[in-house]
Amino acid sequence: MAELSEKLLTILSERNEFDTLDLSIELQFDHQRLVGAVKSLQSLGDVITCEQRNSKQWELTDEGKEIAEKGSHEALIYESIPLEGINQNELLGRVPNGKVGFSKAMSLGWIQIDKAAKDGPRVTKKVEAIEDGVKEICQLVKNFQIDKITDQQKNECKKRKLISEVKIVSYFVKKGTDFKTSVSKQEIELTADMIASGSWKDKSFKPYNFNALGLPPASGHLHPLLKVRTQFRQIFLEMGFSEMPTNNYVESSFWNFDALFQPQQHPARDAHDTFFIAEPEEAHEFPMDYLEKVKTVHSIGGYGSQGYKYDWKLKEAAKNIMRTHTTGVSARMLYQLAQKEKFTPSKYFSIDRVFRNETLDATHLAEFHQIEGLVADYGLTLGNLMGYIEQFFKKYGIKKLRFKPAYNPYTEPSMEIFSYHEGLKKWVEVGNSGVFRPEMLLPMGLPKNVSVIAWGLSLERPTMIKYGISNIRELFGPKVNLQKIYDNPLCRLDK
Amino acid sequence: MIELPANSINQMIIHPSTAAVRPFAVAAILRDITFTQERYQSFIDLQDKLHQNIGRQRSIVAIGTHDLDTIQGPFHYEALPPKDICFKPLNHKKEYTAIELMELFSTDSHLKHYLHIIQDKPVYPIIKDCNNVVLSMPPIINGDHTKITLKTKNVFVECTATDLNKAKIVLDTIVCMFSQYCAAPYRVEGVKVVSPDGSYLMHPELPYRKEIVSPKEINKSIGISEDASSIASLLTRMCLPSVIIDNGQSLEVEIPPTRHDVLHACDIIEDVAIAFGYNNVNRTISDTNCVAEQFPVNKLTDLLREVIAAAGFTECLTFALCSREDVADKLGKNIKDIPAVHIANPKTLEFQVARTTLLPGILKTVACNKKMPLPLKLFEISDVILLDKTKDVGARNQRHMCAVYYNKVAGFEVIHGLFDRTMQVLEVPNNDYKFIPVDDAAFFPGQCADIMVRGQNIGKLGVLHPDVITKFDLNMPCSVFEIDIEPFL
Helix, strand or coil: HHHHHHHHHHHHHHHEEEEHHHHHHHCCCCCCHHHHHHHHHCCCCEEEEEEEEEEEEEEHHHHHHEEEEECCCCHHHHHHHCCCCCHHHHHHHHHHCCHHHHHHHHHHHHHHECCCCCCEEEEECCCCCCHHHHHHHHHHHHHCCCCCCCCCCCCHHHHHCCCCEEEEEEEEEEEECCCCCCCCCCCCCCCCHHHHHHHHHHEEECCCCCCCCCCCCCCCCCCCHHHHHHHHHHHHCCCCCCEEECCEEEEHHHHHHHHHHHCCCCHHHHCCCEEEEECCCCCCCCCHHHHHHHHHHHHCCCEEEEECCCCCCHHHEEEECCCCCCCHHHHHHHHHHHHHCCCCCCCEEEEEECCCCCHHHHHHCCEEEEEEEEEEEEECCCHCCCCCCHHHHHHHCCCCCEEEEECCCEEEEEEEEEEEEECCCCCEEEEEEEEEHHHHHHCCCCCCEEEEEEEEECCCHHHHHHHCCCCCHHHHCCCCHHHHHHHCCCCCCCC | CEEECCCCCEEECCHHHHHHCCCEEEEECCCCCCCCCCCCCCHHHHHHHHHHCCCCCCCCCCEEEEHHHCCCEEEEEEEEEHHCCCCCEECCCCEEEEEHHHHHHCCCCCCHHCCHHHHCCCEEEECCCCCCCEEEECCEEEEECCCCCCCCEEEEEEECCCCHHHHHHHHHHHHHHHHEECCCCCCCCEEECCCCCCEEEECCCCCCCCEEEEEHHHHHHHHHCCCCHHHHHHHHHCCEEEEHHHHHEEEEEEEECCCCCCHHHHHHHHHHHHHCCCCCCCCCCCCCCCCCCCCCCHHHHHHHHHHHCCCCEEEECCEEEEEHHHHHHCCCCHHHCCCCCEECCCCCCHHCCECCHHHHHHHHHHCCCCCCCEEEEEEEEEEEEEECCCCCCCEEEEEEEEEECCCCCHHHHHHHHHHHHHHHHHHHHHHHHHEEEECCEEEEEEEEEEEEEEEEEEEEEECCCHHHHHHCCCCCCCCEEEECCHHCC
């Protein structure tokens, strides 16, 4: 290739310009190879200038090429007939495309057939010698001398599918501003050898193509939802909140509901909202003193409360479930805290999985992650709760918050948290919060003037909003699209 | 306000037979009520709502409302064998026995959900008047005879229940809300309810309770500073009439029977805060200083995740609930041998058990991503759930790490290398861990080993058995390891 390129440059220096098509005919050189050489010259910069030209040309088909070489079918038929003649079928078998050749040879008057011969139709030569016109025409086409062929001959060949019209892209080549007759191949990369030997000083280097993408590095990836989890963990740790031990998906109804003052006949404890466990069906160990106090506050009241006035049953409380919230763990932690000799103000958080036996749809799965934060201290107020929530959401990049009255069985007052969504131009719910009821805290043994404030939200919802995901199954579960995990950006919550 | 007519108090007598099925009943009368289409619809809606929530789908409380002028007291609430009950149910043309009614309503889209409450009991609840006219068969259906129309003037309201307190709340709610449409508004006529032992009570009780609260405490709880009279007026606005007592040191709050939700002073505090306006309260943080601690297994998990991702593996997040097959049959094991937690009420087989291994979830992720370029290198560090008699609930979580390499060739050395790398970053020297070749139905024979670290078996690594691969709808070889990371805490 380099030789050809050099040759072209020489021609160019002599003639100042050429057309690739003409040149390929002149040099009897395959046009495509010529174009290839021109293109490689083009990549060297401004050595040459090229002007693209489109033209049409007649070219031989494969059949045509064969005929140019070996002769037309009719000529082959003619050649195959021995002096004494030959049985027609045998003849047809000897020559490829025998039938076509036979009928052509007949119409040209080169051969004759005796249909009445005794062992089948017999073919003999009619003329002494033939001129294979079609082969000559094909050869002319091959040699780019198509102008020597009449239109009638052209159409005939076209009909027989010996030639076809093709579009040719050719180039008109002229000297460029940087024209030189020698082609030094441009280097692509600096190598260690070049540096060692200093040979880089004598070489020309192809400028790097900055418009293409680079090579993607081989990397592993973290899951988008868990990246958001890491950020929320970070927010809590920055605010001085300690992580609760939530590594227990199976919870007893006692800690999940009863300890939170959620009555045993509450709809949320229904089989169609909660996953009940067949094995192990029941929890078998409870802090019994505390359990009695819980039973009392539910069935009779006390601690300043009317209670729910129903028959509280141990069997109901013993039922194991897949936990419906992580607040059961919070209850366990607060109970532990209350057992200590001296109460220490504490801040806790958790981000872990919870389970709901509800109808599934595009934004709801049976499992999701709950984020929960709580503060236990003397004299905490509702205003403090709002203050902590504001700080928390500020770290998440949300600055405009509003609170609306809500209801939870275990908090009073309760508030829904709303933030203003700039895109949707409306207030959307971002979480839930409240002050734990005395009926929950006092039976544990927490001092009377200690109040516990808490707030929570799901991990999935902010993640779906942040990454514009509309179907939760694209984020959580096996149906995740791995490419989306590969391409997922940094998790920057406040952007 | 409860009225007792001078001449005849209506009575409802509860028979001992009801104790077996639905022991409690209360009743009241709304006199001279005027219904419009709107009020009538609202009356029905309220009963539906009460049935659904506090009535717990009628199983705890059921309400029946009747045109008093079509019946005559005293009323009898008893429980009879189904064959002995026969009446024309609401909006039907002929009489049916209770057995026939169960049959008839088994295809009724609305009523079929309640049949189970009494269906298998030996006796069914039934309310009749003194002439044996059936008012209702709670909690299923009322009789057609007593149906209420827009022309009805006097309404007999009855609530039967398995929880007396809730029955009272329901009755109070209905009469409080609809007595405003009586000729003498906010007046309800009492009914004497006689218990099986002969004792009786007048219903509705309509208790008004008084609670003493301290304005100072209220201010402190919310974080505002309003004076006593301001708080009193806020509460009165919330329909909790309040007056100042004790020289402004306390407030006496009257809690009407419409506010059965007020159980404790904190309920009153919430009402003050709502009336004040949540968004008007000052938002401040408290002085609670704490040094934050991370939960050790979570801290370790986050550190390890980074290392595995840096090694070129991609993290998955899969479901904790799965089918029995996923943790047993598909891995060549018998579910009886797996210490798994079983769910009692799964809606589909995707929720039959809690996972005991992370492997099925990751293999399913591979199956959903077969079009992605190979190799697929996935991992997950998350909890599995195992039976554990030593725990109070009988089960515990265990933090596992599982890595999977899926490619045209098994690439066992890749997974082995990843495991070595994990040991390296956990500072476990090569001599402290070894592999014991073992047979496992989930793995290809001769290409599976138990992983022993400092003498403890923490998991397995190997090439998966082709049966496992096909059962998870995959077609390339796969090498994996799964370990418990808690020993490294």
